[in-house]
Amino acid sequence: MSAGSGAGAPPAGGRGRRAFVVVPVLAFLALAALLYVRLYSGDPSALPSALIGRPAPDLTLPALGGLKGDDGAVPGFSRADLATGEVTVVNVFASWCAPCREEHPSLLRLKESGVRMFGLNYKDASENARRFLGGLGNPYQKVGVDPGGRAAIEWGVYGVPETFVVDGEGRIAFKFVGPLTDDAVEKTLRPQIEKARAANQRPAAAS
Numbered sequence: 001m002s003a004g005s006g007a008g009a010p011p012a013g014g015r016g017r018r019a020f021v022v023v024p025v026l027a028f029l030a031l032a033a034l035l036y037v038r039l040y041s042g043d044p045s046a047l048p049s050a051l052i053g054r055p056a057p058d059l060t061l062p063a064l065g066g067l068k069g070d071d072g073a074v075p076g077f078s079r080a081d082l083a084t085g086e087v088t089v090v091n092v093f094a095s096w097c098a099p100c101r102e103e104h105p106s107l108l109r110l111k112e113s114g115v116r117m118f119g120l121n122y123k124d125a126s127e128n129a130r131r132f133l134g135g136l137g138n139p140y141q142k143v144g145v146d147p148g149g150r151a152a153i154e155w156g157v158y159g160v161p162e163t164f165v166v167d168g169e170g171r172i173a174f175k176f177v178g179p180l181t182d183d184a185v186e187k188t189l190r191p192q193i194e195k196a197r198a199a200n201q202r203p204a205a206a207s
Helices: 012-040 098-112 126-136 150-155 182-206
Strands: 088-093 116-122 142-146 162-166 172-177
Touching (some): 098 126
Parallel strands (some): 088 116
Antiparallel strands (some): 162 172
């Protein structure tokens, strides 16, 4: 009778093997659900960055060789150039990036409105980057090159294009992921620029 009552019960080893398979699957599904909620609840362009409120990376980016502006050669930039008291927009771009081409007219209009803008040219060939800016127009006062992608890692870049607002003391105030549109500039980026400008003025007003 004892043998008969145990005949229909699954072997203990079988239950263990099933648990070994099911638990990792459940854990993966839970993690995927969490990532989905974090990415798609709210504004996907405003992904969190550990650098918000911290100084921009202490890097010196060389100039894009051969790039000329109204005042001669367009220089590269360093963190010191971002800490001159003026709010700066840093845009990460590449000539091979189709969304960069799409957002470029919005960057030109932003420049025309008086916003200081630097470009970080990511993993690009110099001649291609010069052709890109020569054909579409150059919205940047300074352009630093990052041929190996090391600077982008320091800036916490997920991919191109990305745009940062840096306050007058060289701290990263805001990060926008993805191509800018005129609507995104007016509703998202420009308010962050004005917020950073207002923060710059508060200490001077208090004194």
